[in-house]
Amino acid sequence: MTIPMAILADAAPVTAAAPANVMVTLVLALALFGIGLVGFLTRRNMILMFLCTELMFQAAALAFVAFGRMWMDLSGQLMVIFILTVAAAEAALALGLVVLLYRRKETLSNEAWADMKE
Amino acid sequence: MNANLFYAAAALGAVVLYLMMEQRPAPFRAALTVAGLAAVGLMTSAVARNAPAPDGIENPGPFWLHVLLSMVAVAGAARMVTHPRPVYAALYFVLVILAVAVNFLLLQAEFMAFALLIVYAGAILITYLFVLMLAQQSGDQGTRGEDSAWYDRTPREPAVALVLAFVIVAATGDALFRKDSALPWNASPALVARAGERAWERLADMPAQLADEARAVATAGAKDEAVRAAIADAKLVPLEGGRMLQASPDGATATATLKLADGTTVDVTLDGSRAPDNSKALGHALVAEFPVSLELAGVILLMALFGAVVLARRQMEMAEDERRAAAGLPRIGDDDALRRGGAA
Numbered sequence: 001m002t003i004p005m006a007i008l009a010d011a012a013p014v015t016a017a018a019p020a021n022v023m024v025t026l027v028l029a030l031a032l033f034g035i036g037l038v039g040f041l042t043r044r045n046m047i048l049m050f051l052c053t054e055l056m057f058q059a060a061a062l063a064f065v066a067f068g069r070m071w072m073d074l075s076g077q078l079m080v081i082f083i084l085t086v087a088a089a090e091a092a093l094a095l096g097l098v099v100l101l102y103r104r105k106e107t108l109s110n111e112a113w114a115d116m117k118e
Numbered sequence: 119m120n121a122n123l124f125y126a127a128a129a130l131g132a133v134v135l136y137l138m139m140e141q142r143p144a145p146f147r148a149a150l151t152v153a154g155l156a157a158v159g160l161m162t163s164a165v166a167r168n169a170p171a172p173d174g175i176e177n178p179g180p181f182w183l184h185v186l187l188s189m190v191a192v193a194g195a196a197r198m199v200t201h202p203r204p205v206y207a208a209l210y211f212v213l214v215i216l217a218v219a220v221n222f223l224l225l226q227a228e229f230m231a232f233a234l235l236i237v238y239a240g241a242i243l244i245t246y247l248f249v250l251m252l253a254q255q256s257g258d259q260g261t262r263g264e265d266s267a268w269y270d271r272t273p274r275e276p277a278v279a280l281v282l283a284f285v286i287v288a289a290t291g292d293a294l295f296r297k298d299s300a301l302p303w304n305a306s307p308a309l310v311a312r313a314g315e316r317a318w319e320r321l322a323d324m325p326a327q328l329a330d331e332a333r334a335v336a337t338a339g340a341k342d343e344a345v346r347a348a349i350a351d352a353k354l355v356p357l358e359g360g361r362m363l364q365a366s367p368d369g370a371t372a373t374a375t376l377k378l379a380d381g382t383t384v385d386v387t388l389d390g391s392r393a394p395d396n397s398k399a400l401g402h403a404l405v406a407e408f409p410v411s412l413e414l415a416g417v418i419l420l421m422a423l424f425g426a427v428v429l430a431r432r433q434m435e436m437a438e439d440e441r442r443a444a445a446g447l448p449r450i451g452d453d454d455a456l457r458r459g460g461a462a
Contacts, residue, residue, distance in 0.1 A: 013313070013314045013317035013318065013369065013370070013390045013393035014226075014310070014313040014314055014316075014317055014369075014393075015176070015226075015310075016176045016304075016305030016309070016310055017176060017179065017225070017226075017305070018172045018176045018179055018181070019169045019170045019171075019172060019176070019303040019304055020165060020166060020169035020172075020181050021179045021181055021184050021224070021225075022225075022303070023165045023168070023169045023294065023303070024162065024165045024169075024181065024184045024185060024188060025184060025188075025221060025225065026294055027124075027161055027164075027165055027188075027291065027294065028184075028187075028188040028191060028192070028221070030287050030290055030291055030294070031128075031131065031161070031188075031192050031195075031287070032191060032192070032195050032214070032218075033286075033287070034128075034131075034132075034283040034284070034286065034287040035135065035192070035195040035196055035198075035199055035283075036195070036199070037279070037282070037283045037286065038135060038199055038276075038279045038280055038283045039195075039198065039199030041274070041275065041278070041279035041282070041283075042139065042199065042273035042274050042275065042276050042279045043199065043273070043274075044269035044270070044272070044273075044274055045204055045267075045269055045270050047204060047246065047249055047250055047253065048199075048204055048207055048270075050246075051198070051207065051208060051211055051246060052198075052199060054211065054238075054242065055195055055198065055199075055211065055214065058214060058215065058218050058238075061218070061230075061234070062218055062221060062222075065221075065222055065225050065227045065230060066225060068225075068227070069225045069226065069227070070301065070302060070303070070305075071302065071309070072305060072309055072310065072312075072313035073313070073316075074399055074400055074403045075403070075407075077227045077229070077230050077396075077400055078400065078403055078404055078407070078408055078411075080227075080230050080233075080234075081230070081233070081400075081404065081415070082411060082415055084233065084234070084237050084238070085415040085418055085419060086418065087238070087242060088237060088241065088242055088419070088422070089418050089419055089421070089422030090422075091242045091245055091246065092245070092422045092423075092425070092426045093422055093425045093426060093429070095245055095246065095249045096425070096426050096429035096430065096433075097429060098249060098253070099249060099252060099253070099429075099433065100429055100432055100433060100436070102252075102253045103433065103436050104436075107267070107269070108204075108253055108267070108269065109267070109268075109269035110269075111269070
């Protein structure tokens with residue numbers, strides 16, 4: 001069994017991917033997105049809800065890279081750079097907010113803030 | 119090509135995830151692990167049956183490695199959304215990131231694989247862990263989560279969430295398993311040639327890099343020491359049409375011409391290993407194709423920095439509040455007390 005990096009060394013500048021490999025990666029991205037969605041809906045801990053959105057970001061990034069591989073184009077990977085940027089900005093702000101909320105009510109449960117929806 | 123096996127695997131996965139939501143005795147957990155692996159196996163066979171056959175121009179990457187990584191990622195993700203202890207959930211997310219990063223490597227996205235490890239596993243996840251530990255309830259001791267907070271132990275509406283997620287996954291997956299899909303599962307020679315041509319265009323955009331590569335190829339082909347020395351200060355000359363580099367029709371190789379000091383010219387043929395590697399090509403594409411997005415990303419990060427400073431100031435006010443409350447003064451953040459006229 002060969003390691004792909006070794007195949008890369010002196011082949012064409014860009015090689016095509018085997019359909020099954022791209023497909024299994026796209027299905028993995030789909031599964032991760034679904035699990036992240038389930039986590040976001042079922043978790044009550046505010047920090048973990050944000051962590052589940054990060055899981056969905058991961059799934060989107062994986063799909064971008066897999067589709068980029070399929071079209072043999074770098075734009076998919078570039079999009080992942082922007083996903084990383086947004087995820088980092090989101091983590092900084094969301095966690096700052098969560099700490100603020102935690103200091104008010106001494107709990108991480110999102111239901112402590114359910115009265116905000118009125 | 120039909121997607122029934124895929125639906126079955128997704129449904130089995132949803133049921134397993136539903137059963138994982140509550141704390142279970144050890145034998146039941148083992149059975150769930152087996153059922154979860156069976157769901158991944160079923161999904162693998164759905165992909166293996168439905169994926170178009172390779173037609174010879176593809177790089178035959180190891181399918182089994184993709185499947186192994188998918189198992190690790192899915193198991194880590196499932197444990198992450200069900201684990202009653204938040205810190206363990208964050209650590210399982212690190213496992214998912216590792217699996218995704220290796221997947222990026224297999225998909226020839228080497229730069230993004232390491233960027234993902236450094237930025238996600240190294241920076242974002244550590245921030246999450248810090249905040250989780252800041253907000254940790256005292257008395258959190260058991261690893262099974264028997265004394266976690268109630269809101270970490272009881273999921274909210276797991277059945278509804280799983281049905282919703284199953285519908286979304288099944289509907290999206292249907293697009294992947296469709297026989298009449300317009301996706302280029304099998305890369306056409308034209309697509310390969312276009313990708314190769316683009317790689318050579320990138321190299322031609324980096325003149326110093328191109329000259330170095332051309333001289334390296336020419337030196338390797340030179341017979342004696344004098345020629346090698348002459349090649350060391352050779353310069354590139356434009357080919358007909360004004361280009362520095364001419365890609366072959368199939369995009370696999372490219373030719374350039376070097377001019378030595380004595381006026382003789384040397385034609386060199388660059389093979390695929392001389393094309394810009396992933397990080398060079400990515401850097402070039404970032405500034406050449408998406409300069410505005412790059413600037414916008416910088417603005418987003420700056421705004422996040424401002425936002426974090428504002429939130430931190432608010433926290434310092436709250437700490438000040440607590441000291442004031444202890445001294446019997448009205449809280450700054452307590453609007454009611456301030457409206458009543460400042461009485462505590």
